[in-house]
Every structure is written in structure tokens, then in C-alpha cells.
Amino acid sequence: MTPEDTDADDDASVIARSRQQPSLFAVIFDRHSRHIHRYLARRLGPTTADDVLADTFLIAFDKRAKFDLARSDARPWLYGIATNLVARQRRTEVRELKLRLAVGPPPAEEGHADRVADQVSAQALGQRLDRALAALRPRERDVLLLVAAEGLGYQEVADALAIPVGTVKSRLNRARGRVRAELGRLDLVKETSAHG
């Protein structure tokens, strides 16, 4: 396809070559930008995501000399850089979560605890989830979203955030505990599951 024919090369070898041939780094962009953008859009909303995506790849480009060439896949590394940039945008992220709360219909079941189970809809549950996520500690939210929303494995999250796998697991457990507590009774979750 391209004169350099990078299609068959893994990320590590493309990044190694991009140290001499800087614009080859565009291949890394082509491979991973959609995922990183979607991750950022989920966390920060679409407009902020556009700018933070550009910054993520500018930073990655600058740091490419430090990329660990033993890792063939650059995606966890890029998720890590993006996550650090999300950290600078905490307010935007929490605002995004609250914005989603605001645009949904008002939760009619509020204050009628006895009828919650009957009235609960996926939407109301989603709103409750957003509220729970907004209340999480940022570093726990990072781990939870990388695992649950982005589908990264524990080792990939550890690589992305430069923390031990054990820390990934403990943060995930704490985050899940808080979310479950916020979501309330487990039967409520089962109820939704029965509806598909």
C-alpha cells in the first residue's frame, strides 16, 4: 500500500522507525485514533474529545523515543496518555456526566421508593450509573472505565496507567463496590436484565 509497506509491522517496529522518519507516526494514528477518540468522547463529550485526541497523539509523538519497544501493541500506552489528559479535565468529565443526567427525563420514581422496581427503566438506571461514576474517585473511575467500557485486560490497564496489576484489581474492586452501592438493590439490576 505505502512505499514503506508498514501494514505487516507491529506498532513497536513502526514507532522505532518513526524515530528517524517522524511522519511514519501517522500509521500509529491510523491504527488507534478511532478507539482513543471514542474513549475520550465517552468521558469528555464529543467536542473536547477532538482537541484532547490531537493532544494525546502530539504527546505520544514527543514521547515515542521512550516507548517500550518490547510492547508490540501501542494502544494501552495511548490509553494511558489519554487518561492522563482526562485527569486535567476532571471538571469537564464530571460536567459531561451531569449533563447526561440533565438531558434525560426527570426520574419520576424519586421519592416513591416502594414503586422503584416497577418504574425503573434502562434510562433511569443509566442516570443512576452516571451519578455513581461522577461520585467515584478519579483513579478508580479510570480503571473501571478502561476495563468495563473499553474492554482492556488487567495487564493492559496496568501498562496504560503504569501501575501494578494488583493495584488495577484493587481499584476495580473498590470502584465496583461503590457503583453497586450507588445503584442500590441488586434485584433492581436483575429486573432490567429480565427486560433484555
Next chain:
Amino acid sequence: MDDLDLIRERAETVGFASPEHLTPARERLLAAARGERRRRPGRLFWAAGASIGLAAAITGVVALAPAEQVGIGAGVAHADPVKVLTEAASAALKEPAKPPRPDQFLYVRTEEPEHHVREVWFSVDGTRDSLIGGFKEGGCRNGKAPMYGTNDPRKEGMLEDCAPRSVYRTDLPTTADAMLAYLEAQAGDRKGDVNSMGKDVYHLAYEQVLPPASYAALFEAAARVPGLTALDHVTDAAGRPGVGITWPVSPGSSPKATPVVLVFDAKTYQFLGTPETAVTVKTFVDEVGQRP
């Protein structure tokens, strides 16, 4: 369903952005790569100048300036951004309208620095699998598109919700006023952000096709955007000379960010690309992967 499923389901309401939506960020990256390539010969030049002595070093300063500006052209422009964009609009109107068939593909070949070539094949009506570089993007059929290149290999080829997008944009306004309103609406909560509008102009002009009236309206609308500057002597990534229009970087972006420059042919005012990307072929073909 547990809490993790719930989070996954909630996240899946946000899907992939279209590849052309991501091109402005890609452009910024290529601009940074260009900056890095130019620094090296610059330093070498200085070292040589210094060793010869002060007089030579001063000559070196003079000689260095054009070398530093390869691709972005020399300082003050005689060109006026409004005039350049107005000419680009009239050039667009002279193009014959050649609507593609829905089953065709838009093929765009872009030459990038260091002999890198980007090739894309986008399904015209968005229902067939597209090819972007070496990567497949699932076509949207009956509201579902297969996912390729997922983080989780188990999800490879699974279907996600979608809406088909056509790369032949018959849905856009055909007057400058309406196009400006469209661009402003696209900016959403960034209304009035020139940079954001610049990105939209670029991605509409780049790997999409607008019928002549809309294409002209796009440049006419761009001509009304405040804060643009024109550069007289620029070259696109393939070395073709032209005039440039720069879009300022939005406040608060990374210090590495450089303005995007749109390059137009100095005589015909056709859109050529940018200093990082030269659109050398843009046409419709019958099959994905087919070159004209």
C-alpha cells in the same frame, strides 16, 4: 446483567467517529512531525556557519530562514484570505457535477511527507465496508455495522448500531449564509470558535465530495470567518506551489499545536491539501481497493 455490563451498555451509546472527523487531529500530528524534520537540518546548518566565523554565521541566518519555512512560505502575504477563498469558490462552481452511484467508492490518495501515502476507499452511500489505509470500517446496513479492530477480540465482527453516512454530501446547504449557519451549528457549544470551524471546513474539503454549489458555499462561508491569514508562497506535501490560508490554533491547546494551513493552487485556486497532505487523486471507483 451486572454493573460491568451496565457500564458497557452505557458506553456503547457512543460509537466511533467517522475517519474524516479525525483528520484534523491527524493533520496536527503530521505538522509536529514536519517541525521535527526541519529542526535537524537547521541545526546542522548553524553548526557549519558557526565554524566558519561570524560573517558566515550571519549569512547563515539569512539562508536559514527560507529553509525553516519550507512548506509554509515566507512571511507577509500579498494574498488576501477573502480573495483566495472567493476564487476557490468560483473554481468549485466551474467543476462539473458528477454524482457517483451509491454503490461506488470515493478513492482519495494523499501524499504525505517522507514518501508516505495514505489511500482511502469510502463507500459512497455508507452501506459497504470502507478501507482506510489498511483498515476496514464496517458498512452500515439496516442500522447495524460490523466492528473491526476492536479492543476486545471477542467483539471482532460483532454488530453495533449505526446510521449510514454518505461521503457524497447532498445534505449540505448551497448558499454561503446557510453554510455558515451550518458550520456554526456544528461547532455546538464552541460557537464562535474559529479553530473548530476550520476543522470542519478542512474535513469537508478533504476526504468527502460536495456537489459544486455546496463546495463553493463552503469556501464562501470560510471567507467570512474572522482571523484567517493568507500566505503567498506555500507548497503542499507533494511540493506543489500554492497560496495558503491559515486557521489559528484555539486558545488553550497544546504548545506543540501548529496552525493548519489549507493550500490552494495559485492559478486555478483548486484545493490541493495542506503542507502535510497533498491530495493527488480524488475520484470515484467501482470497487474497494481499486485504483483509477
